[in-house]
Amino acid sequence: MRISQLDGKRVALWGWGREGRAAYRAIRARLPSLALTLFCSVDEAADARGLHDPWLTIETQASAERLGEFDWIVKSPGISPYRAEAVAAAEQGARFIGGTALWFGEHAAARDGGRTLCVTGTKGKSTTTSLLAHLLRAGGHRTALAGNIGLPLLEALDPPQPPEFWAIELSSYQTGDVALGGARPDVAVALNLYPEHLDWHGSQARYVDDKLRLLTDARPRIAVLNAADPVLSALSLPDSDIRWFGDATGWHLRGDALWRGEREVMDTASLPLPGRHNRGNLCAVLTAIEALGLDAEALAPAAASFKPLPNRLQPIGERDGIGYVNDSISTTPHATLAALDCYSGKRIALLVGGHDRGIDWHGFAQAMRTRAPLAIVTMGENGPRIHALIAAVAGEGGFALSAARDLAEAMAQARAALGAQGGVVLLSPGAPSFGPYRDYVARGRHFAELAGFDPDAISAIAGIGIA
Structure with missing residues (x-):
């Protein structure tokens, strides 16, 4: 799907966050006089009116009837196509597409746009994508780091000097757009699948199906899959060359040692990759690099100079004998358990809870019988529900519990x-931030402020863009 195909159509934009604004600018760059209707919030409408665009109509109510009047609706990723008004509009003939699809449509038409490497997974995809870009750059390859990580693809639509590689993070909101763009990724990496974003997808089954569309619908030339994930390991992809990581025949870990098949490559214990799961994702990165025909083993040592991403098991400092770790991006109980494993044996006070989207916390509660920290504090919309589950095992786990x-x-x-003995306050909420905060970044910044640290100093993501 190319932007030029919107010409002469009835087109709407739905959402005015960074992705929505990027879509507007990209469309305007190609079609300066195309009539557009923007559906957004009242606050966003004031910002959009400041553009003084005579071809832009702004509305603050996206009803099914109104949406159904358009041929194409370019929606922001956070807006679910499974919402009642979206489903009703689709039944009236409206078609929904995202900025990711438009970018892939334009990229497919480019003669020399660079090879695409797409990364998805329930957890670890941001670190994995960043590490992939870091190692490629360490090898002297001009590489773009973009997508869900913080730079919408449409903001990098026409780079003056195209990169050799695109390292693209995709959320489950975006994976289906790749096929709609009409392009096959050169490499698609799938890390893992756990229950997530059930409020957007409507069910766990649909979440898995949507996540897998990067593999099943987009038909990547090479698929890099986690051999240890039960869903991914059972996939059949007849149109893709599958490369496995976490398998004894490929890149895998034995303890802290990194191996390529039967050859030991290096020790990973000192790498700036918090948690064994992140060091395991190094195996995914090296498998993807190898799939490009590059010398992955020669690039592996460059992981030592990687700068960890903010809000991901991020130590932000110590005050009065207490350290503070910001894992605000943790939005599933699985991620919280992984964070606890990283600090096993330390005195931990864990903060959990946030926006309630119906994810099951029973498994987490059961894990607290044997894997509990010193103390757990519940908070947020789903805090009472989590608290009730954990309270049932608090006597066995031997931890303090408060709300x-x-x-x-x-x-x-x-x-x-x-207390006076100190320890670590670990923010790993296992739930989204919506409600009190705009996103997990804002929650992490507030955590830093409350701990007595400069939020600006802990928020920047290194390497975004083309370098």
Whole structure:
């Protein structure tokens, strides 16, 4: 799907976040006089009116009837196509597409646009994509780092000097758009699948199906898959060359040692990749690099100079004998358990809870019988539900349990639980931030502020863009 194909059509934009604004600018660059209707919030409408675009109509109510009047609706990723008004509009003939699809449509038409490497997974995809770009650049390859990680693809639509490679992070909101763009990724990496974003997808089954569309619908030339994931390991992809990681015949870990088949390559214990799961994702990166025909083993040592991403098991400092770790991006109980494993044996006060999207916490509660930290503080919309589940095993786990109204109160309770002996306050909420915060970044910044640190100093993601 190319932007030029929107010409002469009835076109709407739905959403005015960064992705929505990027879509607007890209369309305007190609079709300066195309009539557009923007559906957005009241606050966003004021910003959009400041463009003084005579071809732009702004509305703040996206009803099914109104949406159904358009041929194409370019929607922002956070807007689910399974919402009632979207489903009704689709039944009236409206077709939905995202900025990712438009970018892939334009990229497929480019003569020398660079090879595409798409990364998805429930957890670890941002670190994996960044590490992939880091190692490619270490090998002297001009590489773009873009997508869900913080740079919408449409903001990098026409680079003056195209990169050799595109390292693209895709969320489950975006994976289906790749096929709609009419392009086959050169390499698609799938890390893992756990329950996530059930409010957007509507069910776990649909989440898995949507996530896998990067593989099943987009038909990548090479698929890099986690051999240890039960869903991914059972996939059949007749149109793709499958390369496995986490398998004894390929890149895998034995303890902290990195192996390529039967050859030991290096020790990973000192790498700036917090958690064994992230060091395991190094195996995915090296498998993808190898799939490009490059010398992955020669590039592996460059992982030592990788700068960890903010909000991902990020140590932000120490105050009065208490360390603070920001894992705000943790939005599933699985991610929280992985964070706890990273700090096994330490005095931990864990902060959990946030926006409730119906994810099951029973498995987490059961894990607290044997893997509990010193203290757990619940908070947020789903805090009471999590608290009730954990309370049932608190006697067996031997940990302190308390409930807080918000993050500030939760941190005060965590510090009190650690006491004079100190320890670590770990924000790994296992739930989204929506409600009190715009996103996980804002939550992480507030955590840093409450701990007494400069939020600007902990927020920048290194390497985004083309370098």
